Amino acid sequence: MTTQPAGAAAGADFTTQPRISVRDAEDNLVPWFTGTATVAIKPGTGRAGATLGGTLSAPISDGVASFTDLSLNLAGDGNVLVVSVPGLTSGETAPFTVAQTATKLAYTGQPGGASAGLPFTTQPVISVLDAENNVALNYDGPVTVSIKEGTGRAGAVLSGTTTLDAVAGIATFTDLSLDLAGPGYVLVADSGTLTPAESTAFTVAQTPAKLAYALQPGGASAGLPFAVQPIVLVRDAENNLVPAYDGPVTISIKDGTGREGAAPSGTTTVNAVAGIATFTDLSLDLAGAGYVLVADSGTLAAAESAPFAVAQTPTKIAFAVQPGGATAGLAFATQPVVQVRDAEDNVVAAYTGAVTLSIKAGTGTPGAVLSGPTTVNAVGGVATFAGLSIDKPSPGYVLTAGSGAFLAESAAFAVGPGAYGLDDVAKALRWAGGFSAATPLDLFTHDVETSGASNGVLDALDASRIARKVAGLEPNP
Numbered sequence: 001m002t003t004q005p006a007g008a009a010a011g012a013d014f015t016t017q018p019r020i021s022v023r024d025a026e027d028n029l030v031p032w033f034t035g036t037a038t039v040a041i042k043p044g045t046g047r048a049g050a051t052l053g054g055t056l057s058a059p060i061s062d063g064v065a066s067f068t069d070l071s072l073n074l075a076g077d078g079n080v081l082v083v084s085v086p087g088l089t090s091g092e093t094a095p096f097t098v099a100q101t102a103t104k105l106a107y108t109g110q111p112g113g114a115s116a117g118l119p120f121t122t123q124p125v126i127s128v129l130d131a132e133n134n135v136a137l138n139y140d141g142p143v144t145v146s147i148k149e150g151t152g153r154a155g156a157v158l159s160g161t162t163t164l165d166a167v168a169g170i171a172t173f174t175d176l177s178l179d180l181a182g183p184g185y186v187l188v189a190d191s192g193t194l195t196p197a198e199s200t201a202f203t204v205a206q207t208p209a210k211l212a213y214a215l216q217p218g219g220a221s222a223g224l225p226f227a228v229q230p231i232v233l234v235r236d237a238e239n240n241l242v243p244a245y246d247g248p249v250t251i252s253i254k255d256g257t258g259r260e261g262a263a264p265s266g267t268t269t270v271n272a273v274a275g276i277a278t279f280t281d282l283s284l285d286l287a288g289a290g291y292v293l294v295a296d297s298g299t300l301a302a303a304e305s306a307p308f309a310v311a312q313t314p315t316k317i318a319f320a321v322q323p324g325g326a327t328a329g330l331a332f333a334t335q336p337v338v339q340v341r342d343a344e345d346n347v348v349a350a351y352t353g354a355v356t357l358s359i360k361a362g363t364g365t366p367g368a369v370l371s372g373p374t375t376v377n378a379v380g381g382v383a384t385f386a387g388l389s390i391d392k393p394s395p396g397y398v399l400t401a402g403s404g405a406f407l408a409e410s411a412a413f414a415v416g417p418g419a420y421g422l423d424d425v426a427k428a429l430r431w432a433g434g435f436s437a438a439t440p441l442d443l444f445t446h447d448v449e450t451s452g453a454s455n456g457v458l459d460a461l462d463a464s465r466i467a468r469k470v471a472g473l474e475p476n477p
């Protein structure tokens, strides 16, 4: 070796190319020698797999041969070249180093499996390469990944550890994510000095992750549709609306909230439209405080509404106890009880208004009078009457209850005849004898021969029975 190779960098011609000379045994130049010198890597030296490039043969002229364009493609230490000439002892270079110059970045692993707000299932891998596209094993500087301007969705943000130090020339990202779904994202890898690299374009999908109330339920009154019906959104991990979602969303009462035993009514399950579930007719049957509604899809994270109260609105009155056991002129054995109720027939405990009873026009005996305290203030939503009586007997009385705008009617009931007198005995005898015709009301009041039942005929038996009552032999009435 007359000149040792030097200035070797991977993929580049050595800046100092080797030169050999032919010597005799005494180490003197043999200027008359002609032939061809061939150079090769000495096996087992340098980087495994390295190849020697350039013109590997050089003519020997005046005992000297010069190589001009040798290069090694891989960086490494301890490279030794062997120069051989047929018939002569081979020569070897001193071990030398092939340096490596990092020049550019490249995506050796493309980002993929991206869904808004979730780490890519395939994270990008960036390699630092030299001019020969060999990984620059010595490179351990930082590599930063960012969204290429103008690609993907405007305003998107790349999250995760976006800057990593390369390890042996390779930067392996682990937790990158993008917050907005969209097609055509391109990531740029940049080190500040090396030629940047761009990923292939990829799409960020959108995965529905959770539900959220966009509009809270409100204006609730027992049995009536909420004045403000809830609206539930389907969102991805980044709280973006998921317009592609059209699955069902179901509303239920959160266990342990509101009134025990309450149940929602209306269309409690609706399909989302463009990621929005709009309820229209929900109601709750029981008044109470602290109701929380759960919106659930079965798969996405459920949402809870803010707590709200269900008020109670009186909507009607009703006879809870029907009048009964009535005898003309005597207090009903069973006095009526009227309740003020909400739309769900729950008693409106807060109601204290007056409730007034009257005989419904056209029922009972014309001119009959309802006596007693016919107006009672409700207590706890309940008006309890006492001491009411009707003076004239008849079947088919109906009482009307009124309170404000609310009206209710009782079931029809009979007011039986009061105590009989001698004139009743006389009347009965006249009807029994056919001296006068009995009206239906006469039949109702004087057909008494069987206890509590009528045989539909006024005859002598009825007259005798009434006579026994008048005489005190039977209860009267």
Ligand SMILES: [Ca+2]
Residues within 6 Å of the ligand: 447, 448, 449, 454, 455, 456, 457, 458, 459, 461, 462
């Ligand atoms: Ca009879």
